[in-house]
Structures are given as C-alpha cells and as structure tokens.
Amino acid sequence: MEKSLLKLSVPLAAVAGGALYVSNKLFNVAFKRVNYVPETSAEKQKYADQYYAYVDWFHKVTHETWYLNEHDPAKRLVATYIPSANPVGKTVIISHGYKGNRETMANYAKMFYEMGFNVLLPDDRAHGDSAGDYINFGWLDRLDYLNWINRTISNNGEQEKILLFGVSMGGATIEMLSGENLPTQVKALIADCGYSSIKEELTYLLKEQYHLPEYPVEPLVSTINKQRLGYYLGDVSSKEQLKKNRRPILFIHGGKDTYVPVHMAYENYRATKAPKQLWIVKNATHAESFWYNPEAYQKRVSSFLKTYF
Template structure:
C-alpha cells in the first residue's frame, strides 16, 4: 500500500513539475513574442492596424508631412528614472508659444510614425514633442513597457518640458499603446502645466488586452498562460501584466480627459472605451467613430476628429488640482 502511495505521489509531483516547466516555457514564448522589442511581431500585428496610410492621397500627404517634419525637428534626450537614455523629436512652433503637445506612438512603432498628429498640433499653434517609447526607435530599453513603466517616462518628459519653459501649457496625446501610456500617466502626480489628456484607442489594462489577443489570435484561454507570462514579465521586465491597469490609473486622474475609439476596432476592442471613460472622475468627453478600425479614427472622422480635440482643449479648466 505504501509503495502504491509513493508511486502515486511521485506521479503527481512529476506531472506538477512538468506543468510548471511547460507553463514557464509557454510564458517565456509569449513574453518574447509580445514584449521583446527584437522579436518578429508579425503574429500579433495585423498591419495596417498601426497607423499606416494606404490610399494614394494618404501616401502623398504622408510624404509631404515627412518632408516638413524632417526639415523642422531637433533631437533631444533625457534619462529615465531607471537610467535609460530616452530619445524624442522636438519641433518649436514658428510662432512663439507656451503650448506644448507631447505625442506618444503605438506598439512596435516609433515617433517618426506620428507626423500626422504632430503637424495638426503644430498648425493649432503648439510646439510638439514626440518621444520614442523605451525599447522603441532611438530610445534605450530591452523590453516593451506597454505604457506601465512608460508612464514614469511621460512624467520625466513633462518635467523636462517645464524646466525648459516654466509657463508651458501641456496636452498629452497618444494612440494605441500611446493612448494607454498617457492614461496610465494620468494617475501620477502631474504639474498644473498639464491641461488635458487625449487618448485614442488605448486599452483598459495590459492583462485584458493580452488576454483578448491570446483568444483572438491563438484561440487560447487566459488561464494558465497569462499567469506564467506575467511571472516571466516580472522576472525580465520588473512588472506584472496585472499591475499595468489603465482603469485604476484613470480613476486617480485629476486632469481633464478626452477618450476616442473606433467602433470597428478588432485589435483593442471598442468595449474598452467605456471602461476607461466610466473610470474617469474629471471633466471628460468621448468620441466613438463609427466604422473606424484600430488607429483609424482620425482617417474616418476627418475634420470632426480635430474639431472635437480643439473644442475639448478650449473648454478645459485653466488649472487642475494636484492630488
């Protein structure tokens, strides 16, 4: 009887060890797939989801914007709180202004892909700053922060802008991961220089977004892979997928916020719009663009997109309370 018991215990322990081992192998695979900047992202990116213009008119406009951008930008760097060298493109408006738009790009992209938004804010009278997120573009970093550690980088860019211009009036703007980044930053203690935050198609949390993608792309449930992937992320990038919670950060915000999403978004489901909007306890507005896919709200809405942004910015309070 004791022999059978020992055999049973041995089998259970062996299966448990195999389960844990297989779990960490799977978790490491999905970590590298999603959060290693050097890995092939074709399995998780359905280009053209990531702001890529496709029709001839858009291509021509894109080329004109890039020509303008390349002849105006200056490069600047700062050091992050964890000693990474972070890079950004800066354009001072030809008309002297204290207004600044700090613009954040999406997943597996870089600041150079945000020229469309930079030009619009510039034409609205703003100086523009377009950082490369950690692990992207010319910024240092060996993992993708999905907005979580990046939220502290946002604070660093804000502080740097205020040091250069104490009277700066700042608007934070981001699309996709950049949208989540500015929302996550909204829960930090921001200076009164930050007047408004505008997010376009950001996710409600990293856990929810990755769980959704795991099901949509790989047809797999969140349990147990997400738990192992989160453990690997903690070991390699020092954050868990569960703590990177956009909704909780937005609930702490003291800054007026505008939320934008496309109704046909299949990369970050449009249902996440109401989650973040409902969490905000500040002056707020939302714009759901019918028929727009991920990162395409501006293309589909056209002038209404920018009219909504300009109207929102013009009606926000001059100052906000520091918590």
C-alpha cells in the same frame, strides 16, 4: 500507488514545461524590443501615401533632438522637438503606439503643429532610438513622460500650457500618467484607443489571436515580466490611474476596433471623475480614427481644446 503517482507526474511535468515554454515564447514576442516598425494592418494600407507624406514633412520641418539621461547609453531616451512657427505658449507631448516610434506619429504632429502647438515626440523605452530591452506597455514609460514634461517646462518656461496625447499603447500611457502628480502646466489629456489594463489586453489577445486560455499562460507571462521589469501585469491599470485623474480628458476609440476592444474605452471613461468626453468613431478600426476622417478628427480635438485647454 507510487507507480500511479509516477505515471501521473510525468504528463503533469510535461504540461507544466510546455506551458512555461509557450509563456516564455509569448513574452519574448510581445515584450522584447524589435529594431523595426512592423507593417501596419491590412485595413490601413490604403493610407500609405498619406502616411509617407506626413513622414516627409516630419523630416523636413525645423526640429531639435532632445535627450533624457543623454550620457548613459543604457538609459538614454530620445525625442524630437518641433518648435511652433509662431509660439503661443502651448506644447503637446505625443506618445506613440506599440512597436512604433516618434516618426510614426508624424500625422498627429503636423495636425497639432498647424494648430499652433510646439510638439514633443519621445521614443519610449525599447523603441526607436531610445535604450531598453523590453517594452513595458506604458507603465514605466509614464515616469519618463513626467521627466519629458519637466524638460518642456524648463525649456519653454513656467507659463507653458501642456497637452498630453497618445494613441494605442500611447493612449494607455497617457491614461496611466493621468494618475500621477502632474505639474499645473498640464491642462488636458487626449487618449486614442488606449487599453484598460495590460492584463486585460493580454488576456484578450491570448484568446483572439492565439486561441489560448488565460490560465496558466497570463500568470506565467506576468511572473516573467515581474522578473524582467519589476511588476506583475495585474498590479497596473489604466482604470485605477484614471480614478486619480483630475485633468479634462478626451477618449477616442474606433467602433470596429478588434485589437483594443471598444468596451475598454467605456471602462476608461467611467473610471475617471474628471471633466471628460468620449468619441466613438463608428466605422474606424484600431488607431484608424484619424485616417478615417482627418478633418472630423481635428474638428473634434479642436472642440475639446476650446472647451478645456
């Protein structure tokens, strides 16, 4: 009997060790900071010329550099602020996507700038010029955005009207932020292709990209995240935060999104009781809705703002 148990314990230990190794590897791939912007997906390569034209505008337009925790290198956060050429008392704060940075949101910045907004573009923790070793997928970032909101009010005055906007991880960040006690200056939110929860997104990608089961990988990754960042993945959710949201919100999602599946947009939409709109861009892939038809995108955003901002 003892020999049988010993024989059984050896392969079990090997399986457990293998699962832990894979989970730790996945955590580092998904959560550890990288100091470059990964190449965009193949279906969006055709927009490269337009993208770099926006980036060129971003670097040439009059702008300022803002900081949070400026004198603490371990916690310093950096943002670009673009003042409107004709200020009318409104600012949009733009949240970038996974492994992106403020520059990668140049197209949205220019769109809102031409609509008369001041534009604030932060680099999230562990992205761009901001400090941090691990990507937190919006959960801790949402607290930083509260500070960016207050920094905007301090700079622009109590009468400033603020719009929150984000794409992909940035969309989820705005959704997670929606459940916080936001200042009255925040008037509306726009979330483009945000996921319904970190756990659901990770579980989906485990299956679709890595062909791995949820168990035991997700619980192990979640435990590593708890040790590194202080929370289990299952403890945070865009949907749960949206239940507390009271601001008008526009959800945008590509109908052919296979990275953040479109059903998550419907889940997020159903979660909030606030005034809301949902726009599914039928033929767009992940984070492609703007590029697919910039004029239609701006028209839809403008219509939403005309109603609710």
